[in-house]
Every structure is written in C-alpha cells, then in structure tokens.
Amino acid sequence: MTHDIDLSGVFPAMCTPFDEAERIDFETLQEETRRLEAAGVDGLVPVGSTGESATLSHDEHIQVVEAVIDAVDDVPVVAGAGSNNTREALELSERAADAGADALLLISPYYNKPEQQGLIDHYETIADAVDLPQIVYNVPSRTGRSIDADTAVSLASHENIAGYKAASGDLGLIGEIAERTRDEEFAVLSGDDALTLPAISVGGTGAISVAANVEPKRTCAMVGAALEGDYARAQELHHELGPLFRELFVETNPIPAKEAMEIRGYGPARLRSPLTRLSEEHRDHLEAVLADLETESPALADGGPEGNR
Template sequence: MNIKGIIPAILTPLTKEEDFHPEVTKQLIDRLIDSGVHGIFALGTNGEFHLFSEEEKLQIAETVVNAVAGRVPVFIGAGENSTEATIRLSNKLADIGVDVLSVITPYFVAPSQEELYEHFRRISENVRIPILLYNIPSRTGVSLAPETVLRLSSLPNVLGIKDSSGDIANIKAYLDVTKDEEFVVLAGTDSLILETLKLGGSGAVAATANVLPKIVVGLYESFQQGELDQSEQFQQQLQPLRATFTLGTLPAPLKKAAELSGLPVGPPKSPVKELSGEALEAVTHMIENYRTQAKSAKEQ
C-alpha cells in the first residue's frame, strides 16, 4: 500500500449527550475527501480514542469505513494498553474493512525499548492488515527509539510511523535509519509538515485538516510541484489555528473551531469541557479572520 499525502486525523463528532454522531461523521468525511485528502485517520488522539469503549470504537470504525466507501484508505487507531487487547481490537477492525491500523505505544506503563519491540512484533504476527506505528511521547510517556523503529521496519506488515513528538530531529532520525527500507515516515505535528516533506517524509496525519483541509492539501501538492514559496505560505497559514490549541484541553479548541466552520461536531467527551469566555472569543476571532482571508482571496 502506498501511504502518502495528507491524512486528516478526524475529530469524533458527538451529540450534546456525548454519544457518537454518525451523520455528522459522514458530513466531515465527505467534506475532507472533496477537498482532496489522501486518507482518513479516525480514533487518534484528537479523535478521543482513549475515552471510548471497544464497542463504541467498532461502531465508529464501521461508520467511517462505510462513509469513505473505498475512496481513500482508512486508518483506525487500534492501540490499547495491553498487547492482548490491541490484537483483539485490531482483528475486529480488520473484519470491518479497515485498511491500516494505527498502533500507539502503550501509555502509563512506560515499557523499555525491548518491551516495545516485543509488543509490536506480537501484534504484527497476529494481525493480517498493515500497521502504522504511532509515537507521541508527550501523551504516553515513552518514545520509540530510532534503533527500535529500524528493527520494527523489517517486520512484513509494519509500513511506517506517525511521529507526533514535535521534534524534527526525531523525524530525521527515523528517516535516516530506515532509508534502505520500504518504510513511511509521516509528520504528526502540523507545524512540521513542510520540514518533514523536505527531509523526505511521505506526508502528514494532520488534525488541522478538520478545519482547513484545502490549505493542508495545498501545502502538500505545492511541495510536490516544486512550488516551495507557495508551500511555505500554506504552512504559515496553519499557525493561527494551531496557536489556539493551547486555549483548552485537547481537543476542545479544535472541536469549537470545526463547529464555527459549519460542522456541528459537538462537544468533547467528559471530563473535557467546551471552550468558554476568552478562549471561545479567541477561537471565534481566529475563524473570522480565516473567513475574511478566504473572501479576499476569491475577490482577487
């Protein structure tokens, strides 16, 4: 499978009662695919995967697979804290028709590099569809070392890694050690999409695409066409949205930005609360500025 381009890490739309909202999920997916994205990534960090039961995850995954309907590859977060639970969920997701499993490192337990290798090796041996490793040390407390990634890259169905460390040196290290392997490195931090592409990365799993899909896709496509000045401009245009991510607990700012952009994705799942007060005002102002810029660009 050729993994490349912009793969939005989609939000999980919820009703006011915090139940999964299939209809809005379909709206979001159609909007993203119409904008030219190269895949759909559900049940990641911004998709609040850690707050859903296995039954809910399977419902969400089935909705996403059906909504995408083969138009682009579907990536679903399958990582649980134990190896056994991850394998069980992974095989159920494979039965649904998921194309690629995103498997986050175990969290809270902080395993050693050898334990991480054995965790992913066992998963690889016991699932039948491709695996994308997911490294996000700020949330899990553990990071996959480049040497461990190199070992894992030789496993037949480990296709690549999404790195959300926020450290371009880490991405470069992954690219360097796997340069002789058929292995994909994707940016998981949206501020590093262009830098990752310049180093030879294949694309990005981008949360900002929930709100600004055409800008993120434009960044990738202009880079592929050698239009570096244009891709730099697109990269800079993502920053006002990214700057609001610190105004509340993840993913509350992004959900509010999506809602203000016309997609009723609903609230974050408790205990996370919706934005209010100055934070809400800041996100509202940010979205209004994007609208003004888009209108001005059309008139030129």
C-alpha cells in the first residue's frame, strides 16, 4: 500500500483509565480522546506501554481501540498491537485492523530476545498479512533487545512498514536510521520526550509522547516549531517542559503519568497490579512541576506552529 497517514507531529501514548473495580473506564477514556484531539494532536496511540497493554486481556485491548476510534473526529488512531509471540501479535494486529485502526504500533518481541533476523521475520510476517501502516517500536529497556540500524533500514523497504518509534535513548542510532531512510516513505518518531527535540534535529518527524497526555498544547507547539525550523521557540518550550519530562519517568511509566492526569483532573491514577501508585515524595515534586506549568508561557503565547493539523 501507499501510506495514507501522516506520521509526523505529536501522537500521545494514551493512558487506560480504570474504575474502582479496575474495570476500564470507557467514559473517561473517550473524554480524554476528545480532549487530546481538541488540543491539536496529530493522532492518538491507545494500548501501548503507557496504556498498560500488558495487563489487559486481548478482548479489553480491542475494546479500548474501538472506544478511541468511536470518540475521535478526524485524527488517526495508531493501535498498539505488539507481543513477544509473533502469532499473538498477528492476531492482535488483525483484530485492530478489523476494528478500524488507521495504523499499528508494534513493540519488538520482549523476554525471548530474538536475534536481528528473528526481528525481521517477526515484523515482515505481520506486514505481509495486515495491510495497514505499521510502526516498529524499539524500547530495549523493556524488551532486552535493541532493533539495530541495519534491521530498521531493511524493514523500511517493506510497503506496510511506515515508521520507527525510537525509545532506546541512543540519539546516534536515531540519527543513523533517519539518515539511511531519507529516500523511503518512513517516519522516525521519538519515544523519549526528553529526546524529541534533538531527535527532530537529526531527521525525526515527531513523537509518540507520554507528556502530551498532560501538556498537549505545549508539546504540539514544541514539535510544530521544530518541524518548521524555529528552533529558538522549540528550545524554549523544551526547557519549559523539561522538568515534566523528568518527573514523568522517576518511576515506571505510566505510574507518574497517571498521577499527573489525576492531579490535573483528567482521570484516575488507578493502575492494575503489579504497578503501584506514585510515592508521596515524587507526587509532591510532580505537583510542584505541574503548578509551575500553569503559569503563562511566553513561547506558547507567541503563536506559530502547533503541530501539523
């Protein structure tokens, strides 16, 4: 297929809200979908790592995707659909496609640590079978194995593999993949909020962002400015957001993100076991950072690009 989705800009990695009985809170999920779209994001990514996909059943997984699709107006929905089992990832991908997802985000197989050829076989199996744009997701801190540059470049030649989510913390790797796929229809998206601006500077196209759940307008403004080449404004917004970027990863994601959402009144901080609530010390720091972000932002007030929409 020819990719009919623009994978540049800001794509919040959405949280999955739970009620007191740890059931999915679909009403809040759809309210969040509408809030983020109204804030100017370029797409939405439910049931990734931030969406606690590892604690959802397959049926719940697809129900979340369907609920987000039902609530959006005109932004694409990129459904998380990865697994460490190729057959399972393929099944989830097919079900997400049937539900109406616009694209797929596929974490590399975790725990079993395949070799690079195994990663290629895994991704090509899904890309051959599911006719949707697919984003390869590299997060070695969770999977135990990094997708190297040669593998990413090889996968970029597949007509259904449309992008690479970079969450390795390795800016050199990000830059090399962006450089070597310049002639492909291939997006390189930051998966580390603190590295989004530098990633764009070496050829990245935007971010699948945790921080955008909490500060969507600032995040969109930062990414939009960088993509337009206004690095002075982008840098100012990056520095405004820097304390939040750090606080959102003081404990395992999405623990701090959900706490921030609750502080802002966007949704409950409930998590499914084995994740736990943010520690009191870290919550105090997070509250202070969020309070500082409530003050007027000269860089945000300047206007200019706020994403790609």
